[in-house]
Amino acid sequence: MAAGVSRATVSRVVNDVPTVDPRMRAAVERAIQETGYVPNLAARSLVTRRTDSVALVISEPPNHREYAATFLNRVFTDPYFGRLTAGAQEVLRVEGIHLVIIPADPPAHDQVLRYLRQGHVDGVLLISSHAADPFPGQLADMGVATVLSARPGRPVPLSYVDVDQPTGVRLAAEHLVARGRRRLGTIAGPQDMPAGQDRLSVFRDSLARQGLPAPPVVEGDFTRASGEAAARALLDAHPDLDGLFVANDLMAEGAVRALQEMGREVPGDISVVGFDDSSAALEARPQLTTVRQPVEEMAGEMARLLLASLREPQRSPRTVIFNPTLVVRGSS
């Protein structure tokens, strides 16, 4: 071509095939520089059947429940997704794999499904938190390589990563009790999400096992505003509560704020323990005691699982569970 060599040689140079004469390689590289040549991705992936990119899809199923904030506002307001992205990026980057983020709320569902199926990406990291979300099953049926960010609501033949929820919740419950709190309540996550369900049921069990009464519960939607409202409702109905387990940090931050506005001292009058250890835990005043999920590592593992299944398509799905830890700060 421009460097006086064949199309095949150019291809070898571009793809770093070792068996190329160094001088020829140099000549080709210079020609590429000068002509501003850019390989055509479509042509390449037509033959290689790879795109070297994967999607991080954040799925929201058709609403069973009402949300105060829109889907995209929730996504771009919850530090959880940033941590997930960061963790995945880090391992994909070194492999030269591109990551694209695709929000998939109900009106976009079909379009996103088409996008993924068409082969724009080699695989998908799927954040799907609702038990009834059909997305994981659909991707599995279509044979799209997929790894989930948490135990799916219904069994699906896909790999997933999760935190050991029961252990995390127990850490929180035992900590509250160790602090001398006995009149405990909880702000639960949405009960149509496995994470929301687990954190509530295990908390109840933990208290029962320690001989404490069943806690009053108000359900939130994992947003700061819902945590605020829930804390108000809880304390209005049970003014004597002295400890609160909140299913995520964003709601816990809102709860602390509401408690203070109601004239309660945190942790003087009432202890609050959150879940996640997200940046919201550090923004709260006082900063939150919380159950830490190693989200970045979990996302990294998702990426690794996906890469492995890309390399070995027949590989059977696996599950990787991470250990949570308790981070004690000012709110308890």
Add this chain to the structure above:
Amino acid sequence: MAAGVSRATVSRVVNDVPTVDPRMRAAVERAIQETGYVPNLAARSLVTRRTDSVALVISEPPNHREYAATFLNRVFTDPYFGRLTAGAQEVLRVEGIHLVIIPADPPAHDQVLRYLRQGHVDGVLLISSHAADPFPGQLADMGVATVLSARPGRPVPLSYVDVDQPTGVRLAAEHLVARGRRRLGTIAGPQDMPAGQDRLSVFRDSLARQGLPAPPVVEGDFTRASGEAAARALLDAHPDLDGLFVANDLMAEGAVRALQEMGREVPGDISVVGFDDSSAALEARPQLTTVRQPVEEMAGEMARLLLASLREPQRSPRTVIFNPTLVVRGSS
């Protein structure tokens, strides 16, 4: 093929070409159903030279400044990006164009550039807020169809959308004065961003024009935490301030919180006006008086400008400026 028709007819059916016998169309569609046929994107876009997808790239240039939070944490914590995405989605969706979101912090820059240039997407909506960001210029040089979300720091032959910053700032300044405030201060945005610069310089001018003294200034980085710290610094140095203009709502929310912790009543002792009218304005207590940017509409316009330049590649760059409005709430 499976339906006993030619490859070309299948293509016509799949692409909704009108000149196909309805019976034949039905037969083909049935066969597609049964065989689970999925068109190969790479092959299609090799010939059409389109991918029917565009990228929303959020760029962060090499750091001049220190940030307390990581790039991805800032992105997934600032409601601004959610509104932008929502606005763009809405117009792209009806055109059948896919939107993928790509965060591009400095370590990812080259990789993202490669991604965009390879033709994974037909064009890009670029969020680049730093004056020194080389990204817009690079994309322009590479001939990648691009629309910017704000006036670029250096002139670049690309279309962009912006809000009329001076008008917005004046609305805020005049409102504070109309409220009887005379001892005004401001929390500015980063001074390496055009938006940060404009909002500060115009605020200064406005006060000067009204015969008020130059306001004390502390610079933040558009995060809630920085707004909090800035308010503390400002009030420590100037305890008599009775009005604050804050360059975005997130910082204003933090500022209000700090003021209250310092024992100031908002708006009793001091009025606060934000900028954006994001969800943060509604989360603050009291809710924020703020300058509203029609971000969703602006993003929609970005998408429209991009689609137009895709259809007509020679089209010259244009600029669309939106009008801000003042939304009066409890904080003033």
Add this chain to the structure above:
DNA sequence: GTGAAAGCGCTAACAC
């Protein structure tokens, strides 16, 4: 180590 040639799966121009 390098070139020639086949072919990836599709669309579009052209005959029929």
Add this chain to the structure above:
DNA sequence: GTGTTAGCGCTTTCAC
């Protein structure tokens, strides 16, 4: 209205 055919730009055997 439908089939035939010629590429789109790359990678990859296969000779040399």
